[in-house]
Amino acid sequence: MTAYRPRRSVLYMPGANERALEKAKTLDADALILDLEDSVSPDAKADGRARVCAAAASGEYGRREVTIRVNGLDTEWHADDIRAAAEAGPDAIVVPKVNSAAEVHEIEKSLEAAGAPDRTAIWAMVETPIAMLRAHDIAAASDRLTVLVMGTNDLAKELQAEHVPGRAPLLGGLSLALLAARATSKVILDGVYNDVKDLEGFAAECTQGRQFGFDGKTLIHPGQLETCNRVFAPSEEEVARSEKIIEAFEAATAEGRGVVTVDGRMIENLHVDQARRVLSVAAAIRDRG
Structure with missing residues (x-):
């Protein structure tokens, strides 16, 4: 990619x-x-x-x-x-x-x-x-x-x-x-x-x-x-939520749990993919200086 x-x-x-x-x-x-x-x-x-x-x-x-x-x-x-x-x-x-x-x-x-x-x-x-x-x-x-x-x-x-x-x-x-x-x-x-x-x-x-x-x-x-x-840049709130989603998903995966929720909302793979994209965009903007 x-x-x-x-x-x-x-x-x-x-x-x-x-x-x-x-x-x-x-x-x-x-x-x-x-x-x-x-x-x-x-x-x-x-x-x-x-x-x-x-x-x-x-x-x-x-x-x-x-x-x-x-x-x-x-x-x-x-x-x-x-x-x-x-x-x-x-x-x-x-x-x-x-x-x-x-x-x-x-x-x-x-x-x-x-x-x-x-x-x-x-x-x-x-x-x-x-x-x-x-x-x-x-x-x-x-x-x-x-x-x-x-x-x-x-x-x-x-x-x-x-x-x-x-x-x-x-x-x-x-x-x-x-x-x-x-x-x-x-x-x-x-x-x-x-x-x-x-x-x-x-x-x-x-x-x-x-x-x-x-x-x-x-x-x-x-x-x-x-x-x-x-x-066109992710907000601080979007970055924080994306980090929270990935952290919760990784913790659930490590524990063998199939159901993941963040702030009462069900999290699926597509949400994790979106969260990772938000973080990659934010990092690229930050690295750009």
Whole structure:
């Protein structure tokens, strides 16, 4: 089993902004997406590409996971982005609007042809209705694909849906993508929250995402980091209860007892597995520093 890597907070950073790339070295994000797509204007694509790839190859981002979002497969910049990003060797290449397993195979072949190191994974953004319907095929297409990233803004646009508290119009798509990720043992990240001043609404959406089962959330502003890191981490109460469950289960096993209860509730193997996961997540976050 691959060791758990915290991806509670995954922050987009504009690739054309040198100050932003420098600032990212000090931010408490688990992962960074150095962006060559939406945040970079067409006339700045080449300069942004050089800047982002130099940053990704610098080794100056500490324990933060560093990824590069390239332009989409159907754009004139995609091939050059892939070649440059492969040479930079980031932790992952983030590809927008992945709609099929065939596109995953194309991305994988392009990375291999460009000499990308084995450690450079593929993160596939799923953000269209057809991607929701094909989410399992996309997630299962390659071992190199390790993360699904929800593109909720584009999904809402394609659905002709409104952005509303609770995200009711998106729940079907979110559920399909989550099922695909869990069926294929892939990480899945929730989409962005657009109103950077609405901290209460942002916290509620983080809580919803965690309750759904997302591993973390993509962010558009450093001011969202603290809330996101807190919500997607086990609380002290969860850690204490998990320790209590494991202690009780191990004691019962040692004594040959088949029935285990904690605080009046029956404990089964699935509860023990959940408790162990909570402790492994908490330990990974703690070790991350």
